[in-house]
Amino acid sequence: MEHTEPHSTEPEMANRQGAAQRPNGAQGKICQFKLVLLGESAVGKSSLVLRFVKGQFHEYQESTIGAAFLTQTVCLDDTTVKFEIWDTAGQERYHSLAPMYYRGAQAAIVVYDITNQDTFGRAKTWVKELQRQASPTIVIALAGNKQDLANKRMVEYEEAQTYAEENGLLFMETSAKTALNVNDIFLAIAKKLPKYDQNQGQSGQGQGRRLAEGDQGAKTPGNCCK
Amino acid sequence: MDEEYDAIVLGTGLKECIISGMLSVSGKKVLHVDRNKYYGGESASICPLEELFTKFGANAPDESYGRGRDWNVDLIPKFLMANGSLVKLLIHTGVTRYLEFKSVEGSYVFKGGKIAKVPVDQKEALASDLMGMFEKRRFRNFLTYVQDFMQDDPKTWKDFDPTTQNMTALYEKFGLDKNTQDFTGHALALYRDDDYLNRPALDTITRIKLYSDSLAKYGKSPYLYPMYGLGELPQGFARLSAIYGGTYMLDKPIDEIVLGEGGRAVGVRSGNEIAKCKQIYCDPTYVPDRVRKKGKVIRCICLLDHPISNTKDALSTQIIIPQKQVGRNSDIYVSLVSHTHQVAAKGWFIGMVSTTVETDNPENEIKPGLDLLGPVRQKFVSVSDYYEPIDDGLQSQIFISQSYDATSHFESTCLDVLDIFKRGTGEEFDFSKIKRDLDLEEQ
Numbered sequence: 001m002e003h004t005e006p007h008s009t010e011p012e013m014a015n016r017q018g019a020a021q022r023p024n025g026a027q028g029k030i031c032q033f034k035l036v037l038l039g040e041s042a043v044g045k046s047s048l049v050l051r052f053v054k055g056q057f058h059e060y061q062e063s064t065i066g067a068a069f070l071t072q073t074v075c076l077d078d079t080t081v082k083f084e085i086w087d088t089a090g091q092e093r094y095h096s097l098a099p100m101y102y103r104g105a106q107a108a109i110v111v112y113d114i115t116n117q118d119t120f121g122r123a124k125t126w127v128k129e130l131q132r133q134a135s136p137t138i139v140i141a142l143a144g145n146k147q148d149l150a151n152k153r154m155v156e157y158e159e160a161q162t163y164a165e166e167n168g169l170l171f172m173e174t175s176a177k178t179a180l181n182v183n184d185i186f187l188a189i190a191k192k193l194p195k196y197d198q199n200q201g202q203s204g205q206g207q208g209r210r211l212a213e214g215d216q217g218a219k220t221p222g223n224c225c226k
Numbered sequence: 227m228d229e230e231y232d233a234i235v236l237g238t239g240l241k242e243c244i245i246s247g248m249l250s251v252s253g254k255k256v257l258h259v260d261r262n263k264y265y266g267g268e269s270a271s272i273c274p275l276e277e278l279f280t281k282f283g284a285n286a287p288d289e290s291y292g293r294g295r296d297w298n299v300d301l302i303p304k305f306l307m308a309n310g311s312l313v314k315l316l317i318h319t320g321v322t323r324y325l326e327f328k329s330v331e332g333s334y335v336f337k338g339g340k341i342a343k344v345p346v347d348q349k350e351a352l353a354s355d356l357m358g359m360f361e362k363r364r365f366r367n368f369l370t371y372v373q374d375f376m377q378d379d380p381k382t383w384k385d386f387d388p389t390t391q392n393m394t395a396l397y398e399k400f401g402l403d404k405n406t407q408d409f410t411g412h413a414l415a416l417y418r419d420d421d422y423l424n425r426p427a428l429d430t431i432t433r434i435k436l437y438s439d440s441l442a443k444y445g446k447s448p449y450l451y452p453m454y455g456l457g458e459l460p461q462g463f464a465r466l467s468a469i470y471g472g473t474y475m476l477d478k479p480i481d482e483i484v485l486g487e488g489g490r491a492v493g494v495r496s497g498n499e500i501a502k503c504k505q506i507y508c509d510p511t512y513v514p515d516r517v518r519k520k521g522k523v524i525r526c527i528c529l530l531d532h533p534i535s536n537t538k539d540a541l542s543t544q545i546i547i548p549q550k551q552v553g554r555n556s557d558i559y560v561s562l563v564s565h566t567h568q569v570a571a572k573g574w575f576i577g578m579v580s581t582t583v584e585t586d587n588p589e590n591e592i593k594p595g596l597d598l599l600g601p602v603r604q605k606f607v608s609v610s611d612y613y614e615p616i617d618d619g620l621q622s623q624i625f626i627s628q629s630y631d632a633t634s635h636f637e638s639t640c641l642d643v644l645d646i647f648k649r650g651t652g653e654e655f656d657f658s659k660i661k662r663d664l665d666l667e668e669q
Binding site for chain 2: 098208
């Protein structure tokens with residue numbers, strides 16, 4: 001059965017090609033993907049991540065979450081998909097997102113607020129930006145968030161769905177508040193991503209290494225960045 | 227923009243981005259502005275390749291250069307010392323999570339018209355063709371002394387006081403000849419000139435230890451280079467600042483620094499908008515009347531379709547040409563990075579030759595470096611003034627960084643940043659402020 005695992009993630013690995021343990025102990029493929037969030041301020045990007053990663057929702061979520069990125073795993077048959085989720089940290093506000101943000105991203109969720117037509121227009125701009133800046137193979141999902149406020153809807157479901165189909169995007173309406181479709185949208189992305197085993201030494205990133213304190217070329221468990 | 231901030235940072239070069247990150251982490255409300263529409267200023271990596279050609283007024287590159295988007299060309303060449311201050315800053319701040327690195331494959335020194343691998347341990351010293359047999363033994367003894375040396379344990383100083391006796395005296399103690407002194411001072415301790423010989427030996431010993439500790443970290447050379455180019459570094463620190471609440475505005479021209487009582491900075495003006503602040507941190511280009519010229523640096527970007535001869539076809543390397551070898555006062559640095567770092571299209575290499583300008587014909591000065599590169603497909607030369615602030619900024623509360631110097635690594639960059647932070651805030655940067663929040667993501 002497919003399900004998301006709300007367990008804690010292992011400490012950041014010194015080297016991307018390290019092995020990770022599957023929650024049930026079975027030896028399967030482990031794939032790690034960088035996923036970026038895009039969308040106007042206040043459409044609920046951080047709330048979607050917090051719902052997905054921690055199962056939490058705060059009505060007055062602060063505009064940044066104060067973490068480099070969050071990680072969460074999804075299990076698909078014999079594959080563990082580990083998402084490294086990057087939030088914009090507010091850098092979208094004055095159109096100051098750095099190219100680094102898109103770099104190596106294998107998936108993106110473009111979020112808009114179904115009660116605000118402008119945010120849907122901006123979402124289309126973000127999709128164009130991704131097509132220009134990101135890898136051509138990036139998997140893009142469009143999320144019409146705040147579905148719990150459907151009585152104030154300004155963006156029709158069909159309109160967004162048609163747009164998504166025309167542009168080859170996954171599409172769901174979501175609610176970080178009620179958790180509607182939150183796990184599902186990540187799961188749908190996980191299914192669509194190409195799976196190659198990280199233990200075979202392949203990764204979608206630039207094939208370099210990350211640095212960690214006490215790094216002597218080997219992994220130093222639990223000693224990273226402390 | 228019409229708000230009040232603790233600090234406004236102007237320019238998104240590496241130094242300003244590190245400072246911005248440190249200020250945000252320390253709880254300051256920061257506005258970070260750049261007049262350009264891209265991050266990095268002078269420390270950007272230019273992408274796509276067409277833009278680099280345009281920048282230097284050259285005709286567009288032909289199709290042999292591959293896809294322009296595959297190129298990220300640094301304007302200022304530098305490497306990170308694996309055990310150096312920038313790596314420590316990256317790890318402590320967690321910015322290392324946004325970056326991937328590769329070890330630089332080779333470290334060479336120029337001697338008698340050709341290049342030789344820089345020997346760093348006993349084994350390499352004995353195999354090196356830089357020295358004769360007896361000199362090799364003396365050099366090995368010297369290396370052993372440096373490796374065993376501990377600053378806080380005078381027993382390891384062995385009847386030599388490195389805090390008062392100079393480096394010439396230490397060389398003499400081990401009987402090292404001029405040639406060995408030359409590559410030790412320039413290729414291991416990474417001095418640009420020979421002033422160090424007359425200063426206490428402690429600094430040189432510390433630098434050689436940094437070199438060998440860095441080498442011990444990842445192997446082939448003491449240097450690291452980030453995937454996608456050095457321009458990733460300022461972006462990483464900018465993200466750190468943003469995560470801690472920093473506000474970012476690119477493509478925002480700054481028309482004026484607004485001064486208040488006693489010439490103190492109270493804000494910046496862009497068009498009709500004024501952002502208020504208590505302090506300003508910026509690079510020299512934002513305050514031309516508050517900096518002075520200190521010298522010139524020449525940098526030459528060379529696009530090559532082959533590796534450098536006699537480096538075992540290394541995909542990345544550094545070659546140091548010590549001043550005396552070519553009758554100069556300061557060293558010439560040659561660096562090479564390539565497609566393996568995602569900074570060039572497949573099959574391509576980017577060589578850089580740089581040095582401190584000493585004559586009226588700087589292009590002629592870098593010739594020994596260019597000669598090592600072999601045939602060059604395209605060459606871009608820039609000669610930049612090197613600026614330093616005229617005062618410490620305490621009166622005006624405008625804290626200005628120095629221009630990037632000709633050194634081949636980031637040690638002086640970090641020293642400047644830590645010094646600016648201390649002047650600006652009155653305290654040393656407290657690394658412990660970061661830990662709590664970093665733990666968050668590992669819950």
